[in-house]
Amino acid sequence: MALSGAPKTLAVLESILAPLSLWACLRLRVEQRFVFGLFVGFGMFYWTALSFRYNAYPFLMPLIALLVACCYGGFFYLLLFKQSVLFRVPALWLSSAIHPFGFDWFIPDAFFAYSFFKVDKLSFFLILCALALLADRRLSPLYARIVAGVLFVCALQIPKSSVPLEGxxxxxxxxxxxxxxxxxxxxxxxxxxxxxxxxxxxxxxxxxxxxxxxxxxxxxxxxxxxxxxxxxxxxxxxxxxxxxxxxxxxxxxxxxxxxxxxxxxxxxxxxxxxxxxxxxxxxxxxxxxxxxxxxxxxxxxxxxxxxxxxxxxxxxxxxxxxxxxxxxxxxxxxxxxxxxxxxxxxxxxxxxxxxxxxxxxxxxxxxxxxxxxxxxxxxxxxxxxxxxxxx
CATH class of the missing domain: 3.60.110.10 (Carbon-nitrogen hydrolase)
Structure with missing residues (x-):
């Protein structure tokens, strides 16, 4: 039996948590970027090591998980190399095109898959710019909130439903x-x-x-x-x-x-x-x-x-x-x-x-x-x- 697979609560949560994850990247201190990437790599991709349960070397699982984490530690070390949002916004916008060893599962745009936001590259850029305005403390809080709000609205999409496939x-x-x-x-x-x-x-x-x-x-x-x-x-x-x-x-x-x-x-x-x-x-x-x-x-x-x-x-x-x-x-x-x-x-x-x-x-x-x-x-x-x- 087919059931609804995208409850509104999930869409609300992703519409909040996905921007927050990018905001954290924009606000992260430079000296923390490798450790941050280490945790991102391990938290998102530790499972890549689980297939070693089924070959002759299951003891390699912790090592593989650590190597994957270190790879993303290095990735974030370069991705967040400078504190400036002028560097990090385009870096994050382009990050989905960078695939270490051909592994293309780190797609920050995909965090919005079940959100009320559009998933095209322009909308992703608008969201990053809005978050940059909120993250930069040098700007007037009122000015930043107004412009950021306009950018967020431009990136929103009216939610629609599709007709279920039968047969x-x-x-x-x-x-x-x-x-x-x-x-x-x-x-x-x-x-x-x-x-x-x-x-x-x-x-x-x-x-x-x-x-x-x-x-x-x-x-x-x-x-x-x-x-x-x-x-x-x-x-x-x-x-x-x-x-x-x-x-x-x-x-x-x-x-x-x-x-x-x-x-x-x-x-x-x-x-x-x-x-x-x-x-x-x-x-x-x-x-x-x-x-x-x-x-x-x-x-x-x-x-x-x-x-x-x-x-x-x-x-x-x-x-x-x-x-x-x-x-x-x-x-x-x-x-x-x-x-x-x-x-x-x-x-x-x-x-x-x-x-x-x-x-x-x-x-x-x-x-x-x-x-x-x-x-x-x-x-x-x-x-x-x-x-x-x-x-």
Whole structure:
């Protein structure tokens, strides 16, 4: 059942807390900037180390979390290098374009995803200018408040709701990461996937969407294609699975529609988790260290693929690439994102992911359908209100 996903209390809270977080950056003393960045990096991204629970080096988790925190400590050391708001306003405005090691989840603009403010770059600049006026004690308090108030009003957006999408069922599964790749659990997981598809058929849904690697096998090499094609005569099936070609494995999305199937490989690989953002000689050495000498190469596509299914024109995206601005350019009005958040739960990662997805939905005027393992499935509207959560 779909429920409202953007209560007004959340919008009110974000409309207050998001500007306060930027105000703190503008007011922070220069000598505190590294420690401040250290806490920001750890508080927002400590979960990146949790995936090490599932390899041979779980003892590295504290070290990885510390390295991530130090990276953002250095980032804020440069970002807030001078006390002057004339330096910090443009620095903060441009900060969302700076991605250490290709990791682009620090987007200050996205703090306003569920607020009453617009999420375009001009509105973000107006908010920063308003906060700078309030933070600069050299200005007349009355003058600063009046001008800041006008800038805040210019950045506001009249809240709207979108019409709920009918006939679409994104699935939320609850498979532990330790069980996901277990050969002992493979048959039961596959049977559960087919049961979910049959349930969606019984509910007369048009599309059912399963999470990233819902079929944790090279689906194109399996015997599951014929039964999925047969079911696709009754319902469009979108699912995450692997695709094998030679010695290369792809993290892909499969679309089964009216007796035919297509696939789209992941384009943007997650740094460190799926690709090492280093020169080949170093990246290959790290791959061998963490994953062993005999591993398949993880490939990626060179461009995004768009499809026109029976129900929707859409662009499929896999997890991390759904939180990248590159994925939204020249795309259809609907984007389907499949994720496996079992690597990182329990943590704040699913919340940050949803905030970023909502930000891009509003910024690019897209509707995002998200199916996930170990976190809620939802449909995000391009307006402030009107999200749907599926439980």
């Amino acid at each position: 679409i069922e994104p699935i939320s599964t609850q498979i532990n990461q330790s069980d996901k790749w277990s050969s002992a659990e493979l048959k039961s997981n596959i049977d559960a996937n087919f049961a979910l598809i049959h349930q969606a058929v019984k509910k007369h849904q048009k599309i059912v969407i399963l999470p990233e690697t819902a079929f944790p096998i090279a689906l194109n090499k399996s015997l599951l294609i014929p039964p999925l094609l047969q079911l696709s005569e009754q319902i469009t099936i979108i699912t995450g699975a692997l695709y094998e070609e030679g010695k290369t494995i792809y993290n892909s999305t499969y679309i089964f529609d009216k007796g035919q199937y297509h696939y789209a490989h992941k384009v943007i690989l997650a740094p460190f988790g799926e690709s090492m953002p280093f020169p080949d000689f170093l990246a290959n050495a790290l791959d061998r260290f963490f994953f062993g000498a005999e591993v398949f190469k993880l490939g990626h596509a060179t461009h995004f693929s768009d499809f026109k299914t029976t129900a929707l024109p859409l662009r499929p995206l896999v997890c991390y690439e759904g939180t990248s601005a590159k994925a939204y350019k020249n795309s259809p009005p609907y984007l389907v994102v499949v994720s496996n958040n079992a690597w990182f739960v329990p943590s704040i990662e699913p919340f940050l992911q949803r905030m970023l997805l909502k930000y891009y939905a509003r910024r690019f005027n897209k509707t995002i359908v998200h199916s996930a393992n170990k976190s809620p499935a939802y449909i995000l509207s391009p307006t402030l209100f009107g999200d749907q959560i599926f439980k």
